Amino acid sequence: MHSSASSTPPASASRRLQLASLLRERWDLVALGLLAIAPLVIPALGGALGGQVTTLFIYCILALGLNVMVGYTGLVHLGIAAFFGIGAYSMAILTVPMYPFQMGFAAAAVISTLLAAGVGLALGAPTLRLRGDYLAIVTLGFGEVVKVTLRNLEQITGGMKGLNPVPPPGAGVTLGGVDLGMAFAIDPRYFYYLSLIVLAGVVVAMRRLENSRLGRAWVAVREDELAASAMGISATRVKLSAFAMSSAVAGLAGCLYAASLSTTADPNAYDFNRSIMMLCAVILGGLGSIPGTLLGVAILVGFDTVLAPWADSWIQQMNINPTGSSLLSFSGWRLALFGLALVLVMRFRPAGLVPSRRLAAELHEGQT
Amino acid sequence: MSVQFFLQQCLIGLTNGALIALVALGYTMVYGIIGLINFAHGDLIMLGACLALSLVTALGLATAGPTATWLGISLLIVLCGLFCGTLNVAVDRLVYKPLRSAPKLAPLVSAIGVSFIFMNMGLFWIGSADRAFPELLPSTNLLPMEGLQITWKDLLVVIVVVPLMVGLTLLVQMTRLGKAMRAVSQDQTAASLVGVDVDRVIAATFFIGGFLGGAASVIYGLYINTIGFQIGFQNGLYAFTAAVLGGIGSIPGAVLGGLVIGLVRSLSSAYVGERWTGAIVFAILIVILVFRPEGLLGRRTKEKV
Structure with a gap:
């Protein structure tokens, strides 16, 4: 179709085309580069704005986690905030002075992420045989249970006050004459870079996963569970792994959230509204599409x-x-x-703002 | 904790449950026919309650005599029912109908969007603070004993809910429209092949669901006596849970689910503590779904190729 239109364009236009295609193909590196330079150029990122952008990165990680379940595997999840909360509270319990653990940031983050994955497995194992909408209500219910529990178990979770102070990463570590803990506590740019690095890592991991055996199995189960199991895929195991992966990434986002705010904040930060916002971001951006998910979060x-x-x-x-x-x-x-905005986007772009390429390829297969 | 206390809690639970059931019917009927979780239903009822409050003030019902009060309440139920029913149909026409062949999640997100729009309308209508809904009915005990109480309010719920449910069952089981609704919910294409006007049937379903919701909103105002622009979410959540618990798509299931949720709520508030109620309701829901994945009265459907 487009091959006929592109017959010997003028040189400047072709350069512009090249730039456009570079932006389209390598948007990730361009964005990463711009975001990495931004704090050096924009002084406001050293203030409150830096904290806001950090939170935005953390929500992006959370939404990418949700995308595994909703986007790749096609299971509606209405309680992702619960796993976000589990990560945040587990991070806090492992690090705050009130508890005897007082671990370092990295160790606590690993344990919290694994814990969130474990809870996901424990919830998923008995409930994954439920049909789509029943599973959605189970995740919704689980979200409410977690929120109510966080609010009411005051001796453990601090009730409405939350747990604090969560120490910054590298507390007490001196690197090249800089007390890292102090630096994290004072300058928001440290958390900016930390969450940007984690986000980039998650994006890379998601890309690899997308094209791996497991990622293709997720999509196969989404498209047709019966056909997938006829091809020898164990639908239950594949769905369970998606559930665990979603929960783990959400838990990781929760760790960063608690550490960057130095408190878990009150349990309302982990309620149904947060789950719905994330779900809207993923669907608005484009199910199963990494750039779409990031764009959806940024817009919302x-x-x-x-x-x-x-x-x-x-x-x-x-x-x-x-x-x-x-x-x-x-x-x-x-x-x-x-x-x-939600209604209009769904009306005119039901596959989202940046539809997943794989989805688009499948949809247009018959037309070429 | 005496037997009387227990009975009283059961009574409160059943009355509350009847109200939840009325809302749950709206969810289950729409789901049964087009497979959409209508997230905006709770907020539709909130708007119904706003209209009811405005009408009570406009008609001066708070100071009317007993006959006028009962007439007024009947009028409110009809007007709010018509309002919510019409609004529901209009939303279906404008928002959900163009999405019939879109990916499955698109209507769901649109419904969430509609729910936000409704909430904003409610915010403009009654303001951000909770509003008191006037007590129109005397709260004297109708039973000749001390420990157990039934008031006119409880009775009102029964007087309104039971006939509506009987009427709905008759409509679905006995009339041509009901037959068409059952046909469309089983297979839209086949139904249209035998001459059913699918769009009209869907519109009728939205209207009936909305009408029941409108009636529920009036009773909600009279029974709970406080409304606010955010009541839709909480009530929608419990009602939707009731619909799933009973087996979504099943009308008797929604009623049973509503009664169960109402009972669980009141008993856990009384014996465990109100602040745990939300967790207990949903924990029980999860356990029931693990053992009966199709809900209490839902049909077990085999996945087909």
């Missing part, structure tokens, strides 16, 4: 933390809303705009 989080406050302050500056009525403020319309 950006909407809440960047666009809404900015629009509100603009309205205030322009003095459009002297009476302070919620009808004339941007945040008054926040929910409706958000909802409308």
Whole structure:
């Protein structure tokens, strides 16, 4: 189709085309490079903004974890925040001074990630034979159970206050004359880089997984469970591994979250709303698509933390809303705009903003 | 903890459960017919409750005599039912209908979007703070004893819910429309081949589900006496759980599921503590689903090639 259109274009246009195709093929390296330079160029990243972007990276990790289950394997998961919470609280319990463990960051992160995976396995093993929507409600129910438990077991989880202070990574370690713990605590750019590195690692791991035997088995089960099992794939084992992988990545994101805030925050940070936001991000961006998932998170989080406050302050500056009525403020319309965006994207791009290439290839196979 | 206390809790649970069941019917009917978890249903009921509150104020029902009160309540139920039913049909036309052949998750996300839009409408309608819903019914005990209480409010729930459910069962089992609904839920293509107007049947299902939700919203206001723009989520969650527990798609299942959830809620609030209720309800749900994956009254369906 496009081969006929591209007959000897002028040189400048061809260079532009090359640049565009470079951006399309290597968007990941371009983005990573820009994000790596950003803190050196933009001083604001050394302040509150740096913390916000760090949180954005952490949500990206969480959404990539969710994508394993919802995107690759096609199982609706409505309780990912529970595993996020398990990671965060386990990190806190293993490191805060209140408990006798007081481990280092890395050891605690490994244990918390494994713990989250273990809980995922324990929940998945008896429930994975349920049909799709029943499984969705089980994950939703599990999310509520975890949230209520975190809130009510005050002796262990600190109730609504949460657990703190979670020490920063490298506390007490001096590297080249810099006290790493202090540096992490004072300069948000350290956490910025740490979470960026972890995010990049997760993206690379996900890519490898996507094309591995296991990743292809996930997709096969999503497309047709019966056919997959006829080909010798054990559907239960494949789904269980997806569940464990999702939980593990979500737990890892939780570890970073607790460490970067130096507290677990209150249990409401791990409620159904968070799960739904993540699910919307994955579906909005494109199921099973890594760039889509990242874009989905960036849009949703950006909407809440960047666009809404900015629009509100603009309205205030322009003095459009002297009476302070919620009808004339941007945040008054926040929910409706958000909802409308979800509806419109699903109406006009049901496969998401950046559909997965594999999905697109499958959908158009018959047309070529 | 006496026997009377236990009975009282069961009574509260069953009344609450009847209310949950009425909402659960809306979930289960829509799911049965197009396989959509209608996340916006809880918020639809919240909007119904907002309308009910506005109407109570506009009609001055809080100061009316007993006859006028009962007439007013009946009027409220009909008006809120029509409102929610129509709104539900309109949303189906505008949002879900164009997505009938889209990937399965697209309508689900749209429903979440609609639920956010509804919440915002509720926010503009009644404000962000919780609002008191006027007590229209006297809370005198109708039983001639001390320990056990049945009030007009409890009775109202029964008076409204039971006929609605009987009516729904008759509609689904006895009428042409009901037959068409059952046919569409089994196989849309086959139903349209034998002359069923599938779109009309789906619209009718949305209308009936919405109507029941509208009725539930009035009872909710009169029974719980507080409404807020966020009540939709919590109530939707319990009702949806009830529908799944009973076997989603099954009408008697939704009723049974609602009653079970209501009982579990009131008994666990009374004996374990209110703050654990959410965890207990969902833990029981998970356990039941592990042993009966198709829900209490759901049909076991074989996956077909």
